[in-house]
Amino acid sequence: MLRGMVDIISRSEWGARAPRSRQTTSWSARTEFIVHYSAGPPSQTPRQIQAFHMDSNGWSDVGYNFLIDTDGKIYEGRGWLVVGAHATGHNTSGIGACFIGGNGDATPATRKAIRALYDEANRKAGRTLKIRGHRDVGSTDCPGDDLYAWVRDGMPADGAGEADGGGGGSGGGGQVPPWPGVYLSYPPITRHPAVSTWQGRMRERGWSLTVDGAYGARSRSVCSAFQREKGLTVDGIVGPDTWRVAWTAPIT
Incomplete structure (x- = not known):
């Protein structure tokens, strides 16, 4: 378990494969926090997502920096300062956080964990990173209408979004x-x-x-x-x- 302001399940704990290669960046280059969804069932595991990215997409590792499930558990993907493969043109500047699930599957625990991860990113960066949904930086439906409404509202810490009435x-x-x-x-x-x-x-x-x-x-x-x-x-x-x-x- 990686402990800071948030608890993160390490790669070794969830059984990640070793990356084929890795490219690092610095906190000075990190300017945004990009929220994704896997668009699959919530029953997916980080290992399954990593296998798809490496074996089907031919990537060096799982594409995201972190993954979050419906229980609010946060899994280390590439980590804080390894360049991801989650948003073309934004992999160096953006930390990619992926919800494991589809549209409408995100829970209050999911939102709370994503928000905590974002706050930790700001603490590490020493400044406030821009909040993005994947669709803000690419032609995609990701992270789904439900989660994107919350992202668009600034990811309120209580998990409520515009759809909840405000x-x-x-x-x-x-x-x-x-x-x-x-x-x-x-x-x-x-x-x-x-x-x-x-x-x-x-x-x-x-x-x-x-x-x-x-x-x-x-x-x-x-x-x-x-x-x-x-x-x-x-x-x-x-x-x-x-x-x-x-x-x-x-x-x-």
């Missing part, structure tokens, strides 16, 4: 707008339509903030204060969790 809580704002996939930060000033959406929501919550579509020093200050109030990581950046909580947390 919102809730006394004084909350109803359904959460889809996560825009853009981190709002300063410096430099971030200019994006999502900035106005977030600024407008913060004004609704009672914060003194001009809705101008420019995320600058004042927006960062409000964000940090809001994060501190709600027990979030205080970094002054509107990421998936801060975005979601702006709509779901009770207004106090």
